[in-house]
Amino acid sequence: xxELPEVETVKNTLADRIAGLAIxxxxxxxxxxxxxxxxxxxxxxxxxxxxRTLARRGKYLLFxxxxxxxxxxxxxMTGRLVYTAADEPPARYTHVIFHLxxxxxxxxxxxxxxxxxxxxxxxxxxxxxGLKDLGVxxxxxxFTREFxxxxxxxxxTRLKPLLLDQTFIAGLGNIxxxxxxxxxxxxxxxxxxxxSARETAAxxxxxxxxxxxxxxxxxxxFRDYVDGNGRRGGFQEKLQVYGREGRPxxxxxxTVERIRINGRSAYFCPFCQKQ
DNA sequence: AAGAAGTCCTGGGCGC
DNA sequence: TGCGCCCAGGACTTCT
Numbered sequence: 001x002x003e004l005p006e007v008e009t010v011k012n013t014l015a016d017r018i019a020g021l022a023i024x025x026x027x028x029x030x031x032x033x034x035x036x037x038x039x040x041x042x043x044x045x046x047x048x049x050x051x052r053t054l055a056r057r058g059k060y061l062l063f064x065x066x067x068x069x070x071x072x073x074x075x076x077m078t079g080r081l082v083y084t085a086a087d088e089p090p091a092r093y094t095h096v097i098f099h100l101x102x103x104x105x106x107x108x109x110x111x112x113x114x115x116x117x118x119x120x121x122x123x124x125x126x127x128x129x130g131l132k133d134l135g136v137x138x139x140x141x142x143f144t145r146e147f148x149x150x151x152x153x154x155x156x157t158r159l160k161p162l163l164l165d166q167t168f169i170a171g172l173g174n175i176x177x178x179x180x181x182x183x184x185x186x187x188x189x190x191x192x193x194x195x196s197a198r199e200t201a202a203x204x205x206x207x208x209x210x211x212x213x214x215x216x217x218x219x220x221x222f223r224d225y226v227d228g229n230g231r232r233g234g235f236q237e238k239l240q241v242y243g244r245e246g247r248p249x250x251x252x253x254x255t256v257e258r259i260r261i262n263g264r265s266a267y268f269c270p271f272c273q274k275q
Numbered sequence: 276a277a278g279a280a281g282t283c284c285t286g287g288g289c290g291c
Numbered sequence: 292t293g294c295g296c297c298c299a300g301g302a303c304t305t306c307t
Contacts, residue, residue: 001300076301112284130302
């Protein structure tokens with residue numbers, strides 16, 4: 001699932017290739033993946049625009065276009081954005097094709113059809129549903145230990161759901177949340193307000209470390225993720241607990257367990273991460 | 276008002 | 292072998 005490190009990697013791999021290119025035409029093969037405006041308008045507006053720069057906010061990808069427009073993309077579970085030669089046979093589940101003025105293409109594919117694209121005026125980005133309520137960027141300087149301590153103290157919820165709350169910290173998903181908690185030796189069910197200063201510092205450090213290592217490994221390909229060049233990530237080789245139910249914890253060798261918290265699975269080591 | 280549940284999807288894993 | 296069931300999961304909506 002594309003989380004912060006995967007989206008960052010897609011952004012970086014695509015930026016090298018498409019920044020400065022113009023979109024000559026757009027094929028929308030599955031109109032419902034276009035959130036706004038309606039597919040026909042999306043196509044009309046995107047056509048002729050130049051892709052200036054790419055940015056990321058949480059798990060959202062932002063394409064800053066000429067004409068004061070921004071394309072917002074969320075890959076959700078299985079979405080892919082891949083730069084391809086025009087004669088490349090279309091991958092299964094390709095829903096949108098951007099024709100670029102160098103003859104190549106940018107293709108959006110998504111097996112589960114959860115991912116969404118939107119095209120809005122620059123001024124509307126800050127008001128866009130989902131984007132507008134995003135919390136702090138965990139790799140930005142604003143995400144300090146003091147900030148985390150202040151926030152944890154006033155929340156009664158458990159750590160795992162809190163880390164997945166995009167209005168709190170933007171960009172963590174199930175994989176990196178579980179890995180961060182394991183690295184900080186914190187149980188996913190721990191009530192947020194019960195952490196000591198020392199534990200808070202460990203969590204703060206762990207969140208940043210797992211994300212930075214994820215980016216350094218070019219993301220985690222648990223199943224479907226590929227970057228803007230269609231290449232798999234490498235961080236799946238370094239996962240300590242995620243997806244490892246019944247297998248040994250890579251730190252202590254005891255068996256990794258999986259529990260359900262708010263309908264989401266949480267992998268953890270009951271020895272390293274005591275309640 | 277926070278927290279929980281329902282919704283969207285389809286490949287893959289499982290039981291029989 | 293093959294059928295049917297159910298699960299995974301991010302973010303948004305709806306319910307409590």
